[in-house]
Amino acid sequence: MTTVGVLRETADHERRVALTPDAVRRLRERGTGVLVESEAGARAWFGDEQYRAAGAELGDRDRVYAGSDVLTCLAPPADADRLRRGQTLIGLLAPLAHPEPAGRLAAAGVTAISLDLLPRTLSRAQPMDALTSQANVAGYKAAIVAAEAYGGYFPLLMTAAGTVRPAQVLVLGAGVAGLQAIATARRLGAVVTGYDVRPQARADIVSTGAAVLEAGHPVAASGDGYARALTEQESAEQQRALQAAVARFDVVITTAQVPGRRPPVLVPAATLAAMRPGSVVVDLAAGPDGGNVEGSVAGTTALIGGVTLIAAGNLAATMPQAASTAYAKNLLALLAVLTPEPDLGDEIQAAVTVTHAGRVVHPAVRQLLEGAAL
Structure with a gap:
């Protein structure tokens, strides 16, 4: 069974959380395990007991990193170097603005999925469009x-x-x-x-x-x-x-x-x-x-x-409750189409996958990194 982890956001003034208790409940209905860092949703007024009631396991940050196959976030975590080979990180990673972390994630063998790369003109991608949901708020x-x-x-x-x-x-x-x-x-x-x-x-x-x-x-x-x-x-x-x-x-x-x-x-x-x-x-x-x-x-x-x-x-x-609820729905929609091994022939998966199998696979991000190295 795949386990999805929810990390507590560490950026200054960030009150959102990647998955809400309702989103956890829906993942559990799909047969997915969920591991939530204690107090991950506290600043958005989602308490640990709500996550437990939805079927999540609670643990400290070490446990979430150790026990998750997929880790979800909004901004890239400051301690992303703790990710291990074979894990997947999903969030608003902004690799076009800040491509350097992509190189480090690739070297660590991490699959990085960035929601802000989603092709917004595709109708089937609209439920996953986190940039739109957050811009609305x-x-x-x-x-x-x-x-x-x-x-x-x-x-x-x-x-x-x-x-x-x-x-x-x-x-x-x-x-x-x-x-x-x-x-x-x-x-x-x-x-x-x-x-x-x-x-x-x-x-x-x-x-x-x-x-x-x-x-x-x-x-x-x-x-x-x-x-x-x-x-x-x-x-x-x-x-x-x-x-x-x-x-x-x-x-x-x-x-x-x-x-x-x-x-x-x-x-x-x-x-x-x-x-x-x-x-x-x-x-x-x-x-x-x-x-x-x-x-x-x-x-x-x-x-x-x-x-x-x-x-x-x-x-x-x-507006952490409204924004987190919308973002969690975007993640749910994306998680429903992601395959364990990213299908780079699928236009959505190809668009949002930044790194996989030790390489930077997104052409635009790879070009930025190669240009920076010259």
Whole structure:
């Protein structure tokens, strides 16, 4: 019987857990053993007793590493060197952004499966799409965070003291997170405008009832559905158009990312300086390499010339129950199609398998490692 292990996340401010008690119950119904590290779900309010009731065994970290065939996580564990030959690690491993760990996992004989490599355009892959499920949570929370930080009301209010105008909200990027931010800000009563360089994304903005900001020329998406990286000329045109528009808004939420690359800077310092005091900017793309806003430092909130800049690159972790539940369902769907020996002829398994049998088998990751070695 295969045993799936659940590791407690060790990253700072990470409250999610890879598998919830309900997901454990479903795995046990499939005849799969589950070994959960004690207190793995505590920060998401899933207690050890809930995991026991679902049929899991509980143990310390040593036991989980020793007794599991497959280990599940969100971010790569800091102690991944404890994995042994023949084990499988599944998580959001980000090998395109950080390929070096893949080389070490391959050398250790570990099979590494990364959910963020899933081909999002495949219909049968949609139940496994962890990037989408987590972006949905983050987009929702971004609107809530912005509303809390903004010093005025989001909706139009008629009061005895007069009419209060609604907040003007701009969302840059209309992928999953952006569309959820747009929808949530509209539910809160704000007047919302969306922007994206992709023509099809502009149609999605219109479908939410929001207005579309016309700035720069539309750019076709790449094959994975993301916006491709802009050329220098396209980027300069976009910057000029956005700088003229952004200052009109009370709240700006940025969500634009390009997989495996640094997020594009959509709001430079000059644009931030042109915004009215009291305005709020929430940068969902903020990470170790920066974000969509110049000067974003992931995990921080700064007051810059009267503008509140919230660099919130991991908002899904602030809603751990919802985010963990969605992620666990993604894992369940993926585990249902994975074979004990990865079938690299299957388009899903080939796309998400990074290392196997002592080699880096994912072409893009292998190319990055070979380029770094030159």
